[in-house]
Amino acid sequence: MKASVYLGPERVELRDIAEPKPGDDEVLIKVARAGLCGTDLHVYQGHMDQRVQIPLVMGHEMCGEIVGVPKDAEFKVGDRVVVEPTVACGACAACRRGHRHICQNLDFLGIDSAGAFQAFWNAPLDRLHRVPDALDDDAGALIEPLAVAVHDVRRAKVELGDRAVVIGGGPIGILIAMAARLDGAEVVISEVNPFRLAKARALGFEVVNPLETDLLAYTEDWTGGAGADLVFEVSGSAPGAKIMTELARVRGTIVLVGVHAEPPPVDLQRFFWRELHLVGCRVYEPIDFERAIRLAASGAVDVKALITDTLPLDDAAKGFEQMVAGGEVMKVLLDCQA
Template identity: 45%
Template sequence: MKIDAAYYTGNGSFELRQVEDVPPGPGEVQVETAYCGICGTDLHVYLGHMEARIGDNRVIGHEMSGRVSAIGEGVEGFAVGEPVVVRPLAHCGACPACKAGHIHVCHNLKFLGLDTDGAFQNRWTVPAHVLHKLPAGMALDHAALVEPLAVAVHDVRRARVAVGEDVLVIGGGPIGMLVALVARHAGARVTVSEVNENRLKLAEDMGFATANPKREDVAARVMAETGNKGADVVFEVSGTQPGVDLMTAVTATRGRICMVAIHAQKPQIDMFRFFWREIELIGARTYEITDFDAAIAMLSDGIGVETLITEIRPLAELPQAFKALTENPNSMKTLIRVSEEAA
């Protein structure tokens, strides 16, 4: 039996191929991919920034949802047809981080869908232990956002956001908006700082206070609105130097800053502010098992991630979807409908 798979072939190109459907081996489960989102890392691949890592013959994609299609020897607890998502991390189990129980920041961490073939194919075979079951009836297009939502859950949990706190999210892209949703779910008052007017409008429509640093002094406004206290928690999700400048200027005494974005260049950081205000800087990378479970529960409760879905395209239009994302800064989350049968 043949399946459709979209291979990245280098130089911003994808090739749709029909390949053999390989059954799962011992300890593995094969998933029929329903939907897979295009994330920022996938865009870096498309733009040629990661070819030394992934080469020119790789199926990428990891923000997915689907249904179990085959079960390998020795795997228990799953049934064919069950809806699932994949937590796309592979840890070594032997490094100091793994031995301390922090497998999500393994020193030798591999990403399924980058370091191995991923979900832009009809059927994806993965280790059984990375699967998470979904509630029956959950919309699989919405469920494709479990993985990025788990990133936001981890960020908010690491930052210890509490009820009644003032939170500033710097950067209103997909991850920034998911962080805003989770922080609000935790009981915080959330403001989103963003320069793109369309994204600001979306944030406002979702019920968030917004600020545009191109039009106003965001730090002065936050100080005024918090009685000169500042933001209890700031999430830097912009990946820009102005975002870093704002995060230190606006954080309250003994406040927390959570670094979410990956910066292309080492940013300059005002360390004096950390001393004078006893600010805490927190790193947050990927997610843990509990974050995935919490993300599924929040999605089931209707946290509202579907608002971020800009469009859904079939697998055959994957090249056009990537091209459109690079040309349209207003787009939020594009999903690829990988298998009509699973969807």
């Protein structure tokens, strides 16, 4: 069968590999669609070579159909599913406290073990979520990033009328904005990429390009000088980390979503004087996946609006090249059966 295999920095090739055989606690999934995300890009660029085992089949944003199940499983052949790609050890301190998604020995499928960039994929039974017929494969492949956003917004404890600034208007940033708006927040998105600014504006959001407009002055004017109730730092950039404390009101909440390659300077004096709250957010929990499925299936969140290209599996390298180039790209999907 076909698989897109990572072989080293900026080397992804289509390979013919053996179809996997599911274990007693696994199902075999015919992968319909898989999405390329920022984490996959980090792997592709070689930034995670100390963690991953090469060769590696990446991919954790996906939707597919079960074609093989063990005896007495609650799932059946023909079920359409998405996979929550976090496999916990169940024994560490985090797991014992019920925080399995931040397990200290986490196996993240598609990074620490084989992922979805292949025609057929084995996945653990306890990591599956059924998707309804109302959710097509394209939308299904975006459930995982939507679950990230749902988790971030849940952790933020959004209240009706909150004013939120989202720093970074990529796929996760826009999905956070969508989820926060549903929970009653007024949202402004800060982004420098013109295409992403236009996409966010088309989805009904107020947008600011901080290279053209002073974001702090804008936020102070928007909030009557108080500052934002919520600030989501999604950019993973040093400028984002710097301004996040300046934007938040007294006792405001800063939600850290973006992954920073190097620890950035953070204004701790501001935390002291304003009694700010800092909330770290990492991936998701099962309830976030279930809500993401409901939101996408009902049309409350239009996840397909973020799709900018769908490529056959053997063009995965082209998808990564699009992401590296930037410009008019948001979410690239792979058709794993093409």
